Amino acid sequence: MKTSPAERFASPLWRDRGLAASALAEMERLVAAASAKTGGTVNFMEVCGTHTMAIAASGMRRLFPKGLRMLSGPGCPVCVTSQGDIDRVLALAEIPGVIITTFGDMMKVKGSKGLDLHSMREKGADIRVVYSPLDAVDLAAAEPSRQVVFIGVGFETTAPVIAGAVARAKKAGLKNFSSTAFFKLVPPALELLLSDPENRIHGFMLPGHVSAIIGLEPYRFVAEKYKVPCVVTGFEPMDILAGINMLLKQVVSGRPSVEDEYFRAVKAKGNPAAQALLAEVFKVSEASWRAIGTVKATGLAFSRAYEAFDAVKRFNIPYSDAPEPKGCLCGQILLGKALPPDCPLFGKRCTPSSAVGPCMVSSEGACAAWFKYGG
């Protein structure tokens, strides 16, 4: 019996219990060998929020060997957005007549005055959740008398999609569409973590879909300069278990490199068309990170040719630093320095239905994942 191609992407073997049990047994042996090298617990970081959710939802965290700790990194777009940029989003939503379009994850992130998009919508602001930024461009075409703003946040996976939407808006000559460009770049984020003298990360599970865009080359410095193992990993349970074992083998061998477990989607060169569009619409710029601050060359901003589409410039929304929610450990969690249960607010004053910090608000935040599925 021949299987159809579609069945290969949806094969039950991606989540097969027997294969998983065997991979976990192998992990047990590898963690023992790797611990001897690291002199204690082996700390790996999953950089991507989608991995955080996939690990939590599969229930595999409690099956991991004791000597292995998976830390959640700065890979949840809503979580890494600075409080100052959240305030800018809310300032845009206050402008009379503007239609705000956004991915759903942004709706309940609170600004420094305690408001969020959800509560502003209840007060009458026109805020719409969309599936794609193209929906926002279509809306702008259908409502020529209204200004439509898309809330662009995210990493290298999402930035080209928004670049694609902005390019279409430009082609269509739309004067009433704009977007924010609160984008962050993954390789500089890794460098921020690695250059911290307190860094104790022994390997990175690299984000599959960011890597589908940027390829493998941008990570080379992690293995070569910092001698830290890297494995680009897919999102099925077997991908994740195999990815962890590949990281462990690199630790044991003492030969760090950048490996690609997710080669069915990630090519060494990434996606050249997406990279070209990114370079056309945006330019590398400073970005404001939660818990880290504003750092040069860690994000993207509109290029000169597309700056007319920058919502922040069009509506002249200044940036001002704002304090993070009091007592919230989200920032430390993003840096791999704390786990959700370390936070005194976790599960008490801070829950998904009444969240204090963005790590609990976002569906792929580390706190939301721990709360929903347990550690």
Next chain:
Amino acid sequence: MCLAVPGKIISLKNSNAEVDFNGVKRAVSLDLVPEAKKNDYVLVHAGFAIQVLEPKEAEETLKLFAEIYGKEHKDALSGPLSHVKP
């Protein structure tokens, strides 16, 4: 938010495609994968295909898993790759 889902291109006009996600059909932009053709599998994120997927490479990955981790678990590997239903 970096969630991306595989689907199959069932028709396309210029760079706008109709993609089938296990029976659910949606309009998808091919602006980021100009090389994509009808019947190709693509990885879709927020309305845009971001990469063309090779079913052969998915099969190769599953075979690798079977080689590395299948020794202690022969049942799942005794037949074609998709014979076990979840």
